[in-house]
Amino acid sequence: MKQLYLVLLSVHGLIRGRDLELGRDADTGGQTLYVLELAQALSERPEVARVDLMTRRVVDDDVSDDYAQPIERVSDSFHIVRIDAGPDEYLPKEQLWDHLDAFVDNAFSHFKNQRFYPHLIHSHYADAGYVGDHLSSQLGVPLIHTGHSLGRVKRARLLASGLSAEQIEDEYNMSRRIEAEEMTLAVAERVITSTRQEIEEQYALYDYYQPNQMRVLPPGTNLENFHPVEKEGIDHAFRDYLARPLVEPDKPMILALSRPDRRKNIVSLVEAYGQSEWLQDHANLVIIAGNRDDLEDMDDATEKVFVELFLAMDRYDLYGKVSLPKHHQRDQVAEIYRIAAVSGGVFVNPALTEPFGLTLIEAAASGLPLVATEDGGPRDILDNCHNGYLVNPLLPDTIARAIEKLLKDPELYAQKVENGLKGVTKHYAWQAHAESYLALIKPLVKNNQRLERPPMARRKGLYHDRAFVTSLDQNLMGDREAVKTLMQRLKMHRQSTLFVIATSRRCDSALQLMKTYGISEPDVLISSAGTDIRYAPNLTSDQAWLKHIDYQWTPHRVREVMAELPGLKRQPRLEQSDFKLSYYIDLNKISPDQIKKSLYEAEQSVHVQLSFDHYIDILPIRASKGLALRYVMDRWQVPLAKTFVAGGAGADEDMMRGNPLAAVVANRHHEELSNLSEIDRIYYAESAFEKGILEALDYYDFFGECVDPREVDAESEAGNEASNKAKNDLSGDKA
Template sequence: MNTYANPLYLILISPHGLIRGENLELGRDADTGGQTKYVVELARALAQRPEVGRVDLLTRRVVDAQLSSDYAEPVERLSDKARIVRIECGGLAYLPKEQLWDSLDNYADNALAYIHEQPHMPHLIHTHYADAGYVGAHLCSMLEIPLIHTGHSLGRSKRKRLLAGGLARQEIEAIYNISRRIDAEERTLAAASSVVVSTHQEIQGQYVLYDYYQPDQMQVIPPGTDLNKFYAPQGDEAQSDIAKQLARFLTHPDKPIILALSRPDPRKNITTLVEAYGQSPQLQEMANLVIIAGNRDDIRDMDAGAQEVLTSLLMTMDLYDLYGKMAMPKHHQADDVPQLYRLAALSKGVFVNPALIEPFGLTLIEAAACGLPLVATEDGGPIDIVSNCKNGLLIDPLDGEAIAQALMDILSDQGQWQRFAQAGQQGVRAHYSWQAHVEKYLAMIQPLVEGSRPLQRMCLSRRPAHYREAAIITDLDQNLLGDDTSLSAFVALMRQYRKQVSFGIATGRNLESALSVMRKHKIPQPDVIMANLGTEVYYAPDLLLDSAWKKHINHLWFRHEIVEILSQVPGLSMQPKGSQSPFKISYYMDPNVAPDLQEINRILHQQEQTVNVIFSRGQFLDILPHRASKGYALRWVSAQLDIPLENMLVAGGSGADEDMMRGNTQAVVVGNRHDEELSTLAEVDKIYFAQQSYAAGIIEAIDHYDFFGTGKGAAS
């Protein structure tokens, strides 16, 4: 890259959190995390370049007796060409970012005054997070210089996570000012000349939800990795403390290591990995399995999600008798992580990430930097990483046999192992080091600074209506699925109207089964999945389980007692384990032998069990909590997403869908499902019976209701 005639003066803005050059207090609170580390390292890395003359990182000045006096210093030098500049914002006491919104105009004015005091105008401003974006949009409009923005996280996704965690919409507004944040994000996207993201999935799965979505102005530049910490084995790893810890668990500790490292989160899908290993004697013979799933003292003291994962891992290990072949230590230190990668690489092992969803995949980059080949989920960040580094294999995370086979393919071919190991190290240096990061960064800003790429100001206007005030919710089997041609047409419609209409799946399948079917048929991830007949609700983009719904339906639910009562009823046989869930008891029912539904309800009521009994497709009997069903889940989601029932098009095809289709929704029964179970719905005026089958029937209903408000057919 050519050196600029005038060295660059760059301003980075990150108002919230506690930012200083050394000893960052990462994790002190929700505002002092990865972003604070990123902006400091970015400032240092940029300042090392000859094209860059000066970097100022603007943050907030904090004078607080409870905190270090470092945060009160107006200026802190990071290097000869980089410094932290602390600008006053409202009062001096430390405040969480949610309480800064009313002071951001004051901050912008103070920052503008600081800039005018400098001998030269900055060439551009790079803002980090929504609050900085708000300030930067104001400054850049005044100074007529380019604005670069990195969101780090987005308000629309945050709101879904908070809703899933059980907070009411009013509480979210009161605590997090989420509407102001989203509005600031929209304004920033409209003003920004470029938006820097870590993966293509951020563009396609998160930013696409914004009115001012401009994919052509979004640049994928992954954050840098510290290659002074993550590097190839030096030969002494086998003597490390963590190696000695692992050896306690393993009968043959010298075997290659299959290493997995993640939080104990259901979405990380670690149990599927253990099952794949347990079901493959050949893989067990080839390698040991090491699972690093956070730190624990007593599993009973951990949150419900972590308890569920860790209990499942231990039970699966016991089921397949993996003692001596699998290690899952209770504790590890942060400094042990690079040693674990190197230990696995020294053993000629493999790093595996079987997550259901993986937006970035930092552990994959760290493992690659240490010369460890990868097996990773074919989702999100891993696709970019393996494409760039060519150092491993992508797998369907729900296909245990495919996971085992990919691991064996790498472990059994030492030539391929060596090629993957070397390619990974080279790929990280080329694409994921700080040097690579600033190379791409400077190449991106060069046209803006030189004026060869003019500043672009969007002329879009915000839609006056609520964002995504409508939704299409459909079952999967024999409803959305069944005809690939019409399914493709339906998927194209959902992509076309993505900003206007949410898309949801309501299914009797469990989450893993539903995801597997959607992956097979190339159905994009829905905004919401109501799985296991509505007893579980998950929100995109991270498949967050709605814990508030789970707590809500647990009322008066006594699963073991119900199973015991119904074990005495003739004509009922339990469905396989995969069809059961904590809030769904599933049977095959022989109507010629079993009592009718009224009698089954009476038996349960006599034993003081208040439940919801659902019979579908002539043979399936499901017992749910009395507060749970697809219909109840739909109404819960309607409230959570603030979408009126009247604005929901619901497509169903079995008795399990009936209460979802009744009421104020716009509903359709597709042509292939006009059977006795739903015949009574023909008497309900608002329910449309389509002539066409499968997804074509849903498209027919979209036309019938003019659901997109075009006054034309869906195909128009």
């Protein structure tokens, strides 16, 4: 086989062969480092003659002259080639779309002038996908693609940040980006992803999604930085700083390292440690959660994470056993892993969602066994490395047992450490990545092994055009086989159908129930009775909604009023949240109307919701499941007339009223929702639980015409009456 000439395309940002300006802006992040290190690793392989990394040329006084060089020779076999496209100055990626055709033409001219073409093009991100699609067609060479992030997923995060659909379109050119991603998927011979979850939960949102096109090839890790302790040992001064709050600092360290984000679920690790007397006796807990000075200077979400951590430490009286250092430098991270490894410790990642899990690879390369969430990337990492245990992050007891298992058995511990070191070298070193990469592309180049594509077509609309909404309790907990059928149907139609779960439970409680019953993660999770809205795939919280409902909300005053009323008892802390106060109610002693009257007399503008005749939730006046649902449908631009709602309790009533296509399953007919029977757009299923939902979906032909047949019949009857009247009038005229 001839030696390979490979071209990597990464259009936006600032790329040079040394001193990368990582973090300069949103366009100089992980993708920049990944593409550069991939190019370097490939160029060092004996079967590769040359690697060109093509990017946009920038001539701008505000950036280094390095980015104006047309060609930068990094090594004999690796060059950075900069192509003119649009104005000279540095532009963010969102402003490059009108200049990508010029990039294509100038790149094609470059290949013509050098008189030899690459064997393969590898595009990175949507803009490079657009360029790669055109160049691969012009040059007649195969295209492979790495998305890095996807427009449909990014749009959900932007909606969560408070931007409207119109703002997202104006500022991010989202429709052009998604169109480019669709066309890239339509022509690329292979798509490289970091995890299986990325394939199943992100690329599956696209019309041109082809599973046989996807390959999991995780990025390499720099093993020069992350490695076990060497002869010189550890930095003892830094180790003493980390261990300063610990009474017995020589115990093994249970280490967690992440951003202070609720999705990282660090509080569950503290609870796991606090509930295990054995762990407290035999190990210390060290949590590295970013840098902090004054909590009051942090944003609200970050401050809440630390408050929860401190409250959990206090609840279990963990003083002298837990270290939560305030500061560390980025270049000290590798040393933190090694200090924990020397102590005989364990690295724990208890995140609710973890798309990849780079910290797990770094920890394993440093000589630590792992305990990690069973979500996403960690499954792939532990499948490859066999160096620890996957746990349910919502069950602290399972986290504690997994850590205990490693620390109680020295032989098992040593085996897991050895497995991790071997596994990382085999699967996650850049050399291993380059070897796997070449094994993937050689058949495309040598044998012209092209993808067999099934017949595929684009939908008319760019985004979801309908929504499936259901509560949890009393709807999805009756028949596990029917749940599987329902989830399969939703998966088949996930490009067109927005999947929403709306529950009165807190987010963590809802996730635990979903795991127990095998319910897929929804696109949108409305929890805490409509006060918390989160978007997949990372459970991103909608901050705009939180600001909206924080109106005339004075929970301390509500608690004072409720404390004076009979027949009420506060529910456990786990069922409370910032915008939901929950109580048990004895209807023999007090009614919801009496509660409302007392709160209104105290000038409290709130929503009072009764569920299952036993639970009362007090919410801000702007919050409820129905209001949250309408907010989500408006932001996602899904019409209520094509929104199916399956309700299970009184708290669901305001979701079901109005224009949605609604259904009540048989096990709820004669309870709280029976008063909806006078509403035309409510379907009362003959079957219970999930079977009732499936029955209602068929009744509405939800995945087809998505209409209420009663309205169609009424329109048809009205049309017949009008036709008959016209005929009668005509007969009368003739007479």
